[in-house]
Amino acid sequence: MAALRNDDLPYYSYDDYIQWEGEWELIDGIAYAMSPAPVKRHQMLCGYIFSEIISQLDQCLACEVLIDADWKIDTTTILKPDVAVVCRDKNPKHISKTPEIIFEVISPSTAKKDEGLKYTIYEEEGVRYYILIYPDDLVAKIYHLSEGKYRKIGEFDSETADFEDIACPFSFDFDVIFKRFR
Template structure:
């Protein structure tokens, strides 16, 4: 390269259309594909299942609300997340989630910790998710965040 020419990195940028053709479990964050673990450990699935069940029981017969596990949330053409558990209300789309869930729960694994605590935390906060719960199965703890004035505040460590 000649002097004054910028060195460019070859970075692949993907969209929702690309995402639809991928096999396996993926998330797409700002055009960057992120592989999810091939299969969750039994403890991860058991905890997510119990939380899903508790949330389902808590909404009772509400016809506007749904509790889902590992459902696509299309935030934009270059960002699709698959939270472990969500509570959604008044969702107009039946193919994927289109607006911020009321509650998101992520069960942290060793391979997902940074994604859940940093990247997803930031996205969920900017998308104005009212409640975000991060569960740490190895420590038998959870962090509950509540959105207050556009910023997640730690409400308690469960």
């Protein structure tokens, strides 16, 4: 049996993507199914993260906090960050500006993509903070973009992280999020 070549694989664009049913991501024209739906803990963490950020940014009119929104990077790459903080983006349909902060809750089915492929894309696209949440360990790994490369700030389980170099600076208390699961 002959191996598949890259030119044998289907190549999709945003025009294809918007016609599909279900949850998908598109990376360099390759479709990635996002099923089954995330487990309860994953969904709860996303909700708590969203709530904690919203409570910090209630006076900030420049930034939005979004859950599972399409980020159209280009016509062949559309990602759905679990939680994103986006500032000064006027597009009503999807994220069109690079988010300031992205949170991804890691699951066994997404770990390789979140820790590898998305890490690289977010770094290249200039996402200032990338936070990987590990629900089984109740720990967050925070990466900050410095001189075009991610630098690991640290691992947080009950500490507070300060996000200072964005349009609306805020502090995020990881203890508030994780204590519900201890």
